[in-house]
Amino acid sequence: QLFLEESGGGLVQPGGSLRLACLGYGRLFTDYAIGWFRQSPGKEREYVATVSWSGGTKYYADSVAGRFTISRDNSKSTAYLEMNSLKSEDTAVYYCAARFGDPISDGSDYDYWGQGTQVTVSS
Secondary structure, three states, X not given: OOEEEEEOOEEEOOOOOEEXXXXXXXXXXXXXXXXXEEEOOOOOOEEEEEEOOOOOOEEXXXXXXXXXXXXXXXXXXXXXXXXXXXXXXXXXXXXXEEEOOOOOOOHHHOOEEOOOEEEEEOO
16 A cells, blocks of 8 residues: 655745645555645545656646646655645645556546645635
């Protein structure tokens, strides 16, 4: 089993930045594409971004494209989500997830999930 642990969430003012990290362990991290998803109270889980096992292919939801950057450092078994120009609507619990295969936006096809980290954008 691949275990995932998110970190880096917190409270930030609108227009600010945060960097989330997702540490993987238990299995070979490079076997998996990594995705970031988020969920706000009363809303369905939303796809944010995904990256291939090598880091060479990246996709973003329209709502975050140009503001968020996904990356990974396989030597550290860690994926990142750099979030800039944050808005109140970015407030959510952010989850990283892993799947054996191509990076896709459908969360139901991800096999492993972290526990989530809260991001709150508020003045």
